[in-house]
Amino acid sequence: MSRHARPLSAGEAVTLWRHSTVVDEPFDVQDRPMQGEMDPFFFLTKEKNYIPHEYPCRTEFAARFRDRRPEERETGPAGRVWLGFGSPRLDLSGFWFRPTRIAARAETLICTEAAGPARLRLTTCGGAILRVNGTEVVWNARYLRNLETSTEADVLLAAGENRIEIFFDDLAERDTRFLVQLDYLDGPAARQAIAIDCAPEQAAAIETALETLHFPRATYDGMAVALHLPRPLGIEAEAEIRIVGDFMSHDPPSADPPLSVARGDAPRHRPCG
Structure with a gap:
């Protein structure tokens, strides 16, 4: 390793x-x-x-x-x-x-x-x-x-x-x-x-991407929710995003499939229901 x-x-x-x-x-x-x-x-x-x-x-x-x-x-x-x-x-x-x-x-x-x-x-x-x-x-x-x-x-x-x-x-x-x-x-x-389980440079790229990943807006109301990735990974990766309520919520997580992001792609986003 x-x-x-x-x-x-x-x-x-x-x-x-x-x-x-x-x-x-x-x-x-x-x-x-x-x-x-x-x-x-x-x-x-x-x-x-x-x-x-x-x-x-x-x-x-x-x-x-x-x-x-x-x-x-x-x-x-x-x-x-x-x-x-x-x-x-x-x-x-x-x-x-x-x-x-x-x-x-x-x-x-x-x-x-x-x-x-x-x-x-x-x-x-x-x-x-x-x-x-x-x-x-x-x-x-x-x-x-x-x-x-x-x-x-x-x-x-x-x-x-x-x-x-x-x-x-x-x-x-x-x-x-x-x-x-x-x-x-x-x-x-x-x-x-x-x-x-990967090369050190890949781990460093993943850490940088996660550290800089952010929402470009403070709030979303009736519009598509997007995540901004200013430092792309440079390698193929798959991210799983779950949308849930606060700790008191009894709503089940969204059943949508994981979000896939490939090299050079902008992250896809789905409307906020």
Whole structure:
């Protein structure tokens, strides 16, 4: 396999990942009243995503799993690519209508010019296990709903490729920040990389095309919807576009076939119904 790489300087976050799909399973608890009173001022606090009251499902989940090594579960292979596009974290956040245990797996490569010690910082809202070259180096299991916590670890990196693996999980309660961030705080001169199934120059062209792809208008009303591709791929490719509502929508996705874009072609567009 080829490698798609980016620079990785001390103090920067890893932004190239391969990750699995999010696996989930219901987390049902017996009905019981929620404890505590609502604080009308918590939306004005610094941590706006943090809700200081626990639902009964979180209380039971915390009693079983908080501050204990996460229960590692099968997630399937890390077959999806995350390019980041400026975000410092791998973010698989979403909305779950009922209490649900969720988990995913991610991997990347830190490629160093020479062997040496490094310091890494692992951040997540749920639990996570970090491995370097197959060896577990640190885990985090605070499980504070939508509130990030971090753990640091000193590791010894080998010269060349170092395989980084993270398993992370959480309890999803409605809107859920499901993310992981790995900061390269200090260490040998390095680059970050992921394995790819195409030539490096093709991967770079795809990343540039996705980064510059945009709608030429802010809104569309009763007209054809178009996407502008200012930096064409230069290779044949097929893009699948799904049109769906917001997270509360129950409308099924459009049944139209995938949109095909060939070298030199302008992307086709369909009327907005």
